[in-house]
Amino acid sequence: MRLAARLEGLGTSPIRAMHAGAPAGAVPLGLGEPTWELPxxxxxxxxxxxxxxxxxxxxxxxxxxxxxxxxxxxxxxxxxxxxxxxxxxxxxxxxxxxxxxxxxxxxxxxxxxxxxxxxxxxxxxxxxxxxxxxxxxxxxxxxxxxxxxxxxxxxxxxxxxxxxxxxxxxxxxxxxxxxxxxxxxxxxxxxxxxxxxxxxxxxxxxxxxxxxxxxxxxxxxxxxxxxxxxxxxxxxxxxxxxxxxxxxxxxxxxxxxxxxxxxxxSAEVLPAARAELRARWEALAGALRSELGVEAELPAGAFYYWLPLPALEAEGAAFCLRLRDEARVILVPGSAFGRAGARFARLSYAARPEEIAEGVRRLAPLWRRA
Ligand SMILES: Cc1ncc(COP(=O)(O)O)c(C=O)c1O
Incomplete structure (x- = not known):
């Protein structure tokens, strides 16, 4: 049977694919969903x-x-x-x-x-x-x-x-x-x-x-x-x-x-969500400072950090696969989000603060070596 033409080129989300193939115990810094509890x-x-x-x-x-x-x-x-x-x-x-x-x-x-x-x-x-x-x-x-x-x-x-x-x-x-x-x-x-x-x-x-x-x-x-x-x-x-x-x-x-x-x-739920977000941002900013020597700038919002790849690393998708399989930390290659993302990886700090700190600790050696 021939597939409908409008489905051509439609594949599984690269974000889901990165998670699906991850080794056991990998730290998930890929998904874009709150990890705090439903209010x-x-x-x-x-x-x-x-x-x-x-x-x-x-x-x-x-x-x-x-x-x-x-x-x-x-x-x-x-x-x-x-x-x-x-x-x-x-x-x-x-x-x-x-x-x-x-x-x-x-x-x-x-x-x-x-x-x-x-x-x-x-x-x-x-x-x-x-x-x-x-x-x-x-x-x-x-x-x-x-x-x-x-x-x-x-x-x-x-x-x-x-x-x-x-x-x-x-x-x-x-x-x-x-x-x-x-x-x-x-x-x-x-x-x-x-x-x-x-x-x-x-x-x-x-x-x-x-x-x-x-x-x-x-x-x-x-x-x-x-x-x-x-x-x-x-x-x-x-x-x-x-x-x-x-x-x-x-x-x-x-x-x-x-x-x-x-x-x-909303008057209670949204400020509580921002308090959760702040705890996660602080975990991330602290880990980036201590592990990578990076002083992160406060983003306008959301829970994504757009991390430039190390200078010598030419291919973001391959690098993110190495991070996942060797360092056991999941990031999404920036190329998944368009051509302009080729030299970046997306780190989601929606994860729990302790996961964020552990994830950055795990990725740091590969980042420094690359
Ligand atoms: C920019 C953006 N828009 C829309 C959505 C879809 O979210 P939902 O369908 O859960 O409202 C997402 C989910 O990650 C998103 O990142």
Whole structure:
């Protein structure tokens, strides 16, 4: 049987593949998920489930829609509840992209964007990030100007994989460029609540144009709930709602109830998540200083450290395999996130503080020798 053409080139995520082949006892600094516990309010919501477990509305439970509307200062019709923010990305790309269309994606950037664009039949055009892995509006505009077929663009700050940010002015410039061209702008803000310095701005602070995506997975600490959302113009969301409903009917009801508890308790849940993040950052910064002599700069947010490869190490993927198999510490080669990542590795400090310290201790000898 012949595979559908849109699946060509679609493979297992290199992040999952690095973990799947790892030796026993390898320290996992690869996965991008919180290792702190699901907050008690969400566990209580799951434990309190009564006998009713119906599907619920396609649009999401009205209570969750209402809680998200008030969190974002939006109207309920501006909220789409999805199965993870990845469900929203899938639905939006299916709704707005097709063969011949191009999607602007960050390089380096989250590896699901090109995969989801391909599933919609579209192709990707990369724009480079600026120094520190943040948004460079000039590079964005240059890529947009060079892409007459661009129909949509994704920005993601704080960034996976660099931890870099976007200034309010940069967000304004990018929103204006997209609005001028009528290009759909999607701001993936899943890491916005995970910061240690100033709170990163949202696209919604900069412009009324575009859609904002987030989820219960990162700052709210519940990746396994698989609840995400998109916020913005109801006309842009309407066709994505149809796709999402056709795909899954609605996100799982128990998960939505847990997400509701999390969003309602944002004032406690998010600062507690940042305290967990700070403990992890301090473990990382201390280990980088003592083991590698590196003074790490505080990132804009997220829990990724974008580590330049040692000068003599030409091939990041091979080096990360050696780190995994010889030093037993898992990092993700930067090349997994795009061409611009070739000389980097992504270290996720979502891991537990003691794992972070042990992981850096294990990788240090290979780093120094390379
Ligand atoms: C930048 C970015 N966007 C979206 C997602 C998808 O997250 P979820 O579907 O759990 O909301 C991830 C997950 O790692 C991510 O890193």
């Amino acid at each position: 008690p309010c969400a566990r209580a919501a799951l434990a309190a489930l009564d006998g009713s477990c119906g599907y619920g509305p396609n649009a999401g439970l009205p209570e969750l829609v209402g809680a998200l509307a008030s969190f974002y200062g939006a109207a309920p019709e501006e909220v789409l509840v999805s199965s993870g923010s990845q469900g929203a990305l899938f639905a939006l790309f299916q709704a707005w992209l097709g063969p011949g269309d191009e999607l602007l994606v960050p390089d380096p950037g989250f590896l699901a964007y090109p995969a989801l664009a391909r599933l919609a039949g579209a192709s990707c055009v990369a724009y480079r990030l600026g120094p520190g892995g943040g948004l460079d509006p000039a590079a964005f505009r240059a890529a947009l100007d060079a892409s007459p077929a661009a129909k949509a663009a994704v920005i993601n700050f704080p960034s996976n994989p660099t931890g870099g940010g976007a200034s309010l002015a940069a967000l304004r410039e990018v929103a204006a460029a997209c609005e001028e061209r009528g290009v759909l702008l999607v701001s993936d803000e899943v890491y916005r609540e995970l910061y240690l310095g100033p709170r990163p701005p949202s696209l919604r602070d900069a412009s009324g144009y575009g859609l904002v995506l987030s989820s219960a997975s990162k700052g709210w600490g519940g990746p396994g709930l698989r609840v995400g959302w998109a916020i913005g113009d109801p006309e842009l969301l309407a066709p994505a709602r149809l796709v999402h409903a056709a795909m899954v009917s609605c996100p799982a009801r128990p998960s939505q109830l847990a997400a509701l508890a999390l969003v309602e308790a």
